[in-house]
Amino acid sequence: MTQAIYQGFILSRQQYAADKYSRHCGITLCYWLSSDHGPIKVLVPNQHAVFFIPRKQHALAQHLLLKQNISAEFKDVSIKHFSGEECIACYFSSSHALYEAKQLFESHTLDEHITVYEGDVRHSDRFLMERFIRGGVWVTGDVTQQAGFIQIDNAQLKAADSYTPQFKTLSLDIECSGEGVLFSVGLVGQGIDYVIMVGEPQHSEQTICWCHDEIDLLNQLKSLIQQVDPDIIIGWNVIEFDFNVLNRRADALGVKLLFGRGNGQLQIRKGHFTRLTLPGRCVIDGIDTLKNATYHFDSFSLANVSHKILGEKKLIQSDNRLSEIIRQYNEDKLSLAAYNRQDCVLVNRIFEKLKLIEFAIVRTQLTGLELERMGGSVAAFTNLYLPLLHRSGYVAPNLGDHGLSFESPGGFVMESIPGLYKNVIVLDFKSLYPSIMQTFCIDPLGLIRGLDDPDNAIAGFEGALFSRTEHHLPNLIKKLASSRQHAKNTDQPMLSQAIKIIMNSLYGVLGSKGCRFYDPRLSSSITLRGHEIMQTTRQWIEELGYTVIYGDTDSTFVSLPDELDPQGCKAIGKQLAITINEKWQNTIKQRFATQSYLEIEFETLYSPFFMPTIRGKTTGSKKRYVGQVQTGDEKKLVFKGMETVRSDWTQLAHEFQTELFETLFSDTFNVAMLHPIIESYISRLYAGEFDDKLVYRKKLGQHLADYQKNIPPQVQAVKKHQATHPEFEISKGQIVEYVYTTSGAQLYLVDHKFDYAIYVEKQIKPIAQMILTPLNQDFISLKKAQLNLGI
Structure with a gap:
């Protein structure tokens, strides 16, 4: 054995008890790293897991443990x-x-109940957390060369924040029957382009590894993974579906899935989420990573995302994809192999185009979460905050320790003034909630220390007081904000986006009852301060002679005179931002004797701008508007909360609304121009010109059997189709495409006799009336369409 220092990035983490043959005792931690020297297996022996209890319960704890013959060591x-x-x-x-x-301890009666703190923190996570290790790590110890990897025993670890790995990535996708019987597995990446398929060999231009049966397929899959030796395996719903199916079939067939490095076995554990462990490798799911990176799609299916991002469609377009997969396996295996392979290729291209691996890396470097961890805002907060809290001499509280039951209010939303405006500017507070937390020292520890020392505290809301000096979040936010600005300045968009997501999640975590640090005094002191800031900002703007027509959380919409040109509007917007920032600097210094980190910016000029009413009423709506922005010679419509940006409205509605607003915002607009457009759309609708644009797309929120009383149209359509096509299958979460016909809602499969009157009532009329009402117009009777749809 030799001693050396290596640098790497953590791929997987495990912990296990030493066996009776080991020279070590306690828990052994095992971390697999990707490094410039190849895979490294790091072993840290002789570890002990820990939780905390009240000192006054020490004797009782010893007594209970002794009775159950559970060994523990207590330390002050x-x-x-x-x-x-x-x-x-x-x-x-x-x-x-x-x-x-x-x-x-937690199951005993009140007299013998012992409160446990931090009993849910895995030691393999705590070990890294307390050393501020977030992905990159320096490691030294006793080094030996093993078959295919370096092993370091008795390891010592230290954070290596700047280390960024070059990962070997492999895309995996399976095809199977409805019962999970395996047909094929596709593998693309790192120099291989394979489909492993059960069946008799056939000549094919693509590389297909033919297998006798499922056992042969699983063994071939193991061999190929070990041969390619990837750091990361990617896929689409790859953990919840592909690896789950592989694991279930392996169990049923008595096969061990030794897919990990060092022949490590795949392990899957179910809980609040599926935890997959593959020693020496990491499995990253495309859907989870997109959601973590705050991408939004009406459906996260591979077919939809690849179409939206790549402009490519899957090879199987059938509405009953499973039936077609089964048919191809039985009748046309080469087509199924091509389909299987293409899914792997699409996943690779999406990951590459959106730089999802890079996003996962920087997220881990910022939070310490595993590369593959889905969601995890609460876990990220705990990773960042817990070691700081310990160094201040405190354990983390349990859920509900504060004993308070009142609810925190949400973000501030101002009543709007509906209408059509020539010039509207938007002033945005930059990261409002994080800047409130930084300015007013809002912090879990700060709350406790502030209540203990009111003379050195800043008042919050609901009785909260926050220490001016003893806190952690304000410093953490300051560091994140500085890092984000540096990322922007050095053109690191993934790092900037990851920091933005983390900063914006801090309030959400503190306002989540699932977080151990949740306290309604914390979240109320953030949101109510936000209300105060928005209301005061509105007052100041109106005192300067301008009209505020709307406000939402951190954005203020200001109407400017019609005669102003774009340069004049932008100049006012920039000057207003300077004035408001100066006022907040002075106000906060005078009222709270502290520095303001609030920063409002001039963000957008909309010219024109439309604020609708609530449907069927004359009062202004919220979170819905349309504005036009101009960049150079290009004009673009921006829709917020409108039908055009909602997936549950048809393409007809999208195009109709867009044309109405293009007309409404034109330089030569007058009200008389709208009615011919409305009449034209209705006439063309009845003439069948829009038949391919009448499809609704809605997700099944439940399993079909769970819809009993209120049955929405997409479910009605599915059940009608199943009555004549019992082989048709669809599951919760899938998108249903349906249309309205003279026979009611039906799946969009073949030619239909559309009920055009429903489309006028549900798609044309609401959009037209939304625009006409603020202009004192009505959706009038239209003889051309032989309808009488007057209000």
Whole structure:
């Protein structure tokens, strides 16, 4: 064995108890790294898992553990709960012993119940967290060369924040029957382009590895993965579906899925989410990563995302895809192989185009979460905050320790003034909630220390007081904001986006009852301060002689005189931002004797701008508007919350609304121009010109059998179709495409006799009336369409 120092990036993390043949005791932590020297297996032995209990319950805890023959070591670590109660640490030589003790303490009656703090933190995570290790790591120890990897025993680890890996990535996709019987597996990347398929060999231009049966397929899959030796396996719903199916079939067939490095076995555990462990490798799902990166699609299916992002369609376009897959497997295996392969290719192209691996890397570097972790805002906050809290001498509280039950208000939304405006500017507060937290020192520890020392505190809301000096979030936000600005300045869009997501999630986490740090005094002090800031900002703008027509969370919409040109509007917007920022600097300094981090910016000039009424009323709507922005010679419509940007409206509605607003915003507009457009659309609708644009697309929110009383049209359409096509299958979460016919809602499959009157009533009329009402017009009777649809 030799000693050396290596740099790497963590791919997988495990913990296990030492066996009776080991020279080590306690828990062994195992981290697999990707490095410039190839894969590295890092072993950290002799570890002990820990949780905390109140010091006053020490004797009772010892008594209960002794009765159950559970071994533990108690240590005084000078730490206390937010209540001020002193705590001690309980160390265990195995995760199993810690879990048993936690169950024992929390299951006893009131007299013998022992409160456990941080009993849910896995030691493999805590070990990294307490050392501020977030992906990149320096490691040293006893080094040996193994078959295909370096092993480091008795390892010591230290954060290597700047290390960015070059990962080997492989795309995987399976095809199977409805019962999970495997047909084929596609693998594309790192120099291979394979489909492994069960069946008799056939000549094909693509590379197909033919297998005798499913066992042969699983063994061939193992061999290919070990041969390619990827760091990361990617796919679409690859954890919840592909690997779950592979795991179930392997169990049924008695096959071990030794897909990991060092012949490590695939492990899947179910809980709030599916946790997949593949030693030495990481499995990243495309859907989860898109959602983490805040992409929005009406459907996250591979077919929809590849069409939207790449402009490409899947090879199977059938509405009953499973039936077609089964048919191809039985009758046309080469077509199924091509379909299987293409799915892998599409996933690779989406990951590459949207730089999803790069996003996952920077997210891990910022939060310490596993590369593949889905969601995880609460876990990210815990990773960032917990080690700082410990260094301040406190344990994390449990859910509900504050004992408060009132609800925090949401973001501020101003009543709007509906109408058509020539010039509207939008002033946005830059990261309003994080800047409020930074300015007013809003922080879980700061709340506790502020209540203890009111003379050195800033008042919040609902009785909250925040320490001016003892806190962590304001400093963390300052560091993140500085890093984001640097990322912008150095053209690192993925890093900038990841930081933005984390900063914006801080309030959401503190306002989530699923977070151990949730306290309604914290979230109320953020949102109510936001209300105050928005209302005061409106007052100041109106005192300067301008009209505020709307406000939403952090945005203020200001109407400017019609005679102003774009340059004049932008000049006013920039000057207003300077004035408001100066006013907040002075106000906060005078009222709170602290520095303001609030920063309002002139963001957009809309010319023209339309604010609709609430449908069927004369009062202004919220979170719905249309504006026109101009960049150079190009003019663009921006729709917010309108039918044009909603997937549950038809293409007919989208095009109709767009044409109406293009007319409404034209330089030569007058009201008389709208009625011919409305009449034309109705006439063309009845003439059948829009038949291919009448499709509704709605998701099944439940399983079909769960729809009993209120049955929406998409479910009615599916059930009608199944009555004559019992083989048709569809599941929860899938998108249903349907149309309205003279026989009611039906799936969009063949030629239909459309009920055009319903489309006029549900698609044309609401959009037309929304525009006409603020202009004092009505959706009048139209003889040309032989309808009487007057209000």
